[in-house]
Amino acid sequence: MQRKVPVPKPMTILGLESSCDDTAAAIVRVGNAGAQVLSSIVVGQNDLHAKFGGVVPEIAARAHAEKLDLCVEQALSKADLSLTDVDAIAVTAGPGLIGGVVSGVMCAKGLALASGKPLYGINHLAGHALTPRLTDNVPYPYLMLLVSGGHCQFLMVHGPDQFKRLGGTIDDAPGEAFDKIARLIGLPQPGGPAIETVSDKGVSSRFAFPRPLLDRTGCDMSFSGLKTAVLRKRDALVEQNGGLLRQDQADIAAGFQAAVVDVLTEKTRRAFDHYPPGCQRTLCVAGGVAANQSIRAALETVSSTFDAAFVAPPLALCTDNAAMIAYAAAEQCHLRAPDDMTLSARPRWPLDLSQPSMLGSGRKGAKA
Numbered sequence: 001m002q003r004k005v006p007v008p009k010p011m012t013i014l015g016l017e018s019s020c021d022d023t024a025a026a027i028v029r030v031g032n033a034g035a036q037v038l039s040s041i042v043v044g045q046n047d048l049h050a051k052f053g054g055v056v057p058e059i060a061a062r063a064h065a066e067k068l069d070l071c072v073e074q075a076l077s078k079a080d081l082s083l084t085d086v087d088a089i090a091v092t093a094g095p096g097l098i099g100g101v102v103s104g105v106m107c108a109k110g111l112a113l114a115s116g117k118p119l120y121g122i123n124h125l126a127g128h129a130l131t132p133r134l135t136d137n138v139p140y141p142y143l144m145l146l147v148s149g150g151h152c153q154f155l156m157v158h159g160p161d162q163f164k165r166l167g168g169t170i171d172d173a174p175g176e177a178f179d180k181i182a183r184l185i186g187l188p189q190p191g192g193p194a195i196e197t198v199s200d201k202g203v204s205s206r207f208a209f210p211r212p213l214l215d216r217t218g219c220d221m222s223f224s225g226l227k228t229a230v231l232r233k234r235d236a237l238v239e240q241n242g243g244l245l246r247q248d249q250a251d252i253a254a255g256f257q258a259a260v261v262d263v264l265t266e267k268t269r270r271a272f273d274h275y276p277p278g279c280q281r282t283l284c285v286a287g288g289v290a291a292n293q294s295i296r297a298a299l300e301t302v303s304s305t306f307d308a309a310f311v312a313p314p315l316a317l318c319t320d321n322a323a324m325i326a327y328a329a330a331e332q333c334h335l336r337a338p339d340d341m342t343l344s345a346r347p348r349w350p351l352d353l354s355q356p357s358m359l360g361s362g363r364k365g366a367k368a
């Protein structure tokens with residue numbers, strides 16, 4: 001049974017996002033004709049963190065505090081609007097790196113106080129999970145695979161505030177693993193695109209890398225054992241030959257990517273078992289790793305075997321952005337009152353409270 005959700009009333013929302021290493025502001029207009037991204041400004045911080053091999057929370061927080069105002073100004077100006085024209089202000093209130101989330105929440109509170117506009121604290125994961133509705137108006141319920149440098153989970157999305165978490169990584173996120181493996185074999189950052197490129201010249205079957213947790217039922221995943229297996233293989237090759245040949249690098253990259261593809265596709269198959277019977281099926285992906293062509297192709301194939309549509313929003317809306325935060329507020333504002341000035345940053349904020357919380361926190365902050 002499809003769940004009927006009220007058509008969002010026409011409104012224009014300013015969104016802010018600063019939970020990891022992208023500072024973002026966007027204006028989204030939601031009306032009877034659907035949603036429209038009027039502007040979306042994203043300022044990355046790769047240069048600031050590159051030499052540290054990961055996101056440094058203090059540096060990230062300071063950069064967010066410096067850049068948020070500027071992003072808001074640019075988003076308004078690009079949409080040809082002023083603050084008085086927006087109907088609400090939405091901000092990521094978690095999960096993420098606490099300093100960055102606090103910067104965003106403080107900035108949004110200031111804007112809300114100054115303008116008298118309602119304020120909505122939004123869960124960053126809900127922003128990702130609702131993006132297929134912003135871009136493709138996908139009907140509820142749908143299956144969502146969120147796969148990035150910070151997150152990896154399967155969600156059944158039943159409504160703007162109704163998410164069932166079917167499983168997720170118990171350690172690293174796949175993007176994190178792509179980045180680490182790239183570093184191990186001497187490829188540049190971000191590792192995902194670099195590994196994808198050299199994989200084209202590699203033989204994926206040369207090394208037998210593990211497919212962790214496929215022997216366990218359910219949709220939980222693990223990528224840290226795979227990373228260790230790659231590390232051991234690299235060390236063995238270096239010891240044997242005094243270094244890595246280009247072909248070794250390509251074969252390791254291809255073998256690793258094939259293992260990630262196999263894990264994601266098998267777990268996606270299992271996630272489809274949780275689809276409520278009798279409704280139109282859609283598999284949606286979001287997150288930077290969804291840019292990977294082999295992963296996309298494999299997920300598309302799985303979708304077709306389950307008679308499901310496959311929706312991958314444009315990359316700019318798949319990765320961290322503020323349009324998804326503004327849009328989530330447009331859907332959620334019908335279901336709850338605005339937040340007040342006591343809104344606080346929540347470094348951990350699982351979408352599905354009925355599931356046990358995930359342990360550990362990644363290089364890019366808490367995973368939920």
Ligand code: KG4
Binds near residue numbers: 174290
């Ligand atoms: O969603 P995203 O931009 O940011 C966060 O995770 O915060 O995802 C970035 C991650 C990085 O780890 C990057 O290596 C990975 O997405 N990525 C890819 C590809 N492009 C980006 N991984 C695999 N294949 C790609 N083509």
Ligand code: ZN
Binds near residue numbers: 128148320
């Ligand atoms: Zn994200």
